[in-house]
Amino acid sequence: MRPPGWQPRLIALDVDGTTIHQHSPPSDRVVAAVRAAAERAVVMICTGRTVIGVGAVLDELGLASGTTVCSNGAVVLDTATRSVKAVRTFDPAKAFAALRETFPGAHLGSEHVGVGQRVTEPFPDGILAGVVTVVPEEELVALPTPKIIAYWPGRTPAETAQRAVELNVPDAELTVDHELAWVTLVPAGVSKASALADVAAELGIAREDVLAAGDGDNDRAMLRWAGHGVAMGQAPAEVKADADEVTATVVDDGLALVLERWF
Structure with a gap:
């Protein structure tokens, strides 16, 4: 229960399924609401998208200052300059081995910050932002990354989520997609919630005054952490x-x- 007259001071918004629907731009009503909120509170994006994939949404919403959280919290972007402020990476070797065992035939990829994705096989058209480069898996294994993705062709999101329960990668955080047969891994201890908490602390805003909105597995920790x-x-x-x-x-x-x- 919020106290009478309460108003959020920091607003964290997921992108896909929250701010926009599929590949459409945000509706005029959403744009107007976000811009009105930004006049009286800090509004930021917290997304699983990479820094390459988030730019158009920031432009459409008119967000031009503050911080943007990308890659499920593993990459932090200066919204005004679009420059990367911080990156959390991990050694992907164990993760790739576990993904290969749990999801045979999956297409694997790792984020190349500020460029795009390195992948083992092509992904469906239009699903990855930036430059997508097919490389040998041994090259992926050798390069630290903030985010690993796995796409399981021919499977449903429900099948993927059920199988993901078997995945054990102690040095990574796992989330699944409810619309695609897709799994994402970021470094252990990293999430939208952890990155949002850092931003709130920098701004001197208590978690009780934070509103977060989202629709996916990667939003759950953020929704629990926020005051609303x-x-x-x-x-x-x-x-x-x-x-x-x-x-x-x-x-x-x-x-x-x-x-x-x-x-």
Whole structure:
């Protein structure tokens, strides 16, 4: 229960499934709501996208200052200059070995910060941002990275999530996608929540004054950490269970409905 007159001071927004739907730009209503909120609070993006993939959304929303959290918290971007402020990497060797064993036939990739992705096999068209380079797996294994991705062709998101329970990579954090047969790994201890907490601390904003909105597995920790977590209407049940509030779907401008309440 928020105290009377409460208003969020820091607002953390997921991108895909929250701010935008599929490959469409944010709706006019969402853009207006985000810009109105940004006049009276700090608004930032917390996304699984890379620094290459987030730029267009920042432009569309009119966010031109502060911090942007990318790659599920592993890469932090200066929103104004689009320069990388911090990167957390890990040795991918154990992760790749575990992914190969758990998801036979998966297409694997690792983020090349500021450039794109290095991958073992081509991914579906339009799914990866930046320059995508097919390289031998031994090259991927040798290069530290902030984020590893695995796409399991011909499988459903439910099959992938079920199999992911068997994956054991102690030095990494695992999240799954509810729309694609997709798994993401970032360094242990890294999440949207950890990066958001760092930003809040830098700004001197208490977690009780943070609002976070999202719809995916990679948003769950962030929704639990924030003083007010908002799950989108199309989010899986487990994501909704971690939130303080469930709004309408992204198609129905659920994010705007929430922000318009205060701004």
